[in-house]
Amino acid sequence: MRKEGAAFAARIATLTPISGSQLVLVTQYFDTLRSIGESNKTNTLFLSHNPGAVKEISDQILESMLVAERAKG
Numbered sequence: 001m002r003k004e005g006a007a008f009a010a011r012i013a014t015l016t017p018i019s020g021s022q023l024v025l026v027t028q029y030f031d032t033l034r035s036i037g038e039s040n041k042t043n044t045l046f047l048s049h050n051p052g053a054v055k056e057i058s059d060q061i062l063e064s065m066l067v068a069e070r071a072k073g
Contacts, residue, residue, distance in 0.1 A: 018062060025058045 015023075036042050 021062055021065075022055075022058045025061060026054055029054055029057075
């Protein structure tokens with residue numbers, strides 16, 4: 001395994017489910033921004049567009065998922 005691959009494998013081994021979910025959420029967020037920007041027929045207004053706001057939204061979604069999971073049990 002190449003040095004970069006080994007470093008990635010070591011880092012991914014420490015990934016928690018919550019940080020993995022946050023990574024997916026942030027990736028989807030930026031994919032959505034790109035998709036919106038690629039369309040010339042989109043009228044969009046973004047508020048609180050900064051990394052802290054993305055983290056806050058991520059935290060709110062994850063907290064909601066945890067509350068829903070606890071409500072099931």
